[in-house]
Amino acid sequence: MKGKIIIDRDICKGCGYCIKACQAKLISLDKGFNALGHHPAAAFMSNNCNGCGLCAIVCPDIAIEVFREG
Ligand code: SF4
Numbered sequence: 001m002k003g004k005i006i007i008d009r010d011i012c013k014g015c016g017y018c019i020k021a022c023q024a025k026l027i028s029l030d031k032g033f034n035a036l037g038h039h040p041a042a043a044f045m046s047n048n049c050n051g052c053g054l055c056a057i058v059c060p061d062i063a064i065e066v067f068r069e070g
């Protein structure tokens with residue numbers, strides 16, 4: 001199964017929970033700031049995302065949407 005995530009960078013508070021949750025290490029903090037003044041999470045999508053959804057489950061601000069295919 002392959003997956004893809006989209007992060008709503010302007011509601012992310014940069015807590016980093018999703019970064020720890022992703023075993024494929026596809027998420028890191030952006031160097032720039034978002035509308036709230038935080039460094040938001042940013043995803044580097046590749047074939048390594050399996051759509052497990054752990055990043056979205058741990059996000060306290062429901063900023064991550066997961067899409068699965070296959
Ligand atoms: S869905 Fe799973 S593999 Fe994909 S970015 Fe989120 S935690 Fe990582």
Ligand code: SF4
Nearest residue numbers: 012013015016018059
């Ligand atoms: S868990 Fe949610 S709020 Fe925290 S860094 Fe990730 S996307 Fe942002």
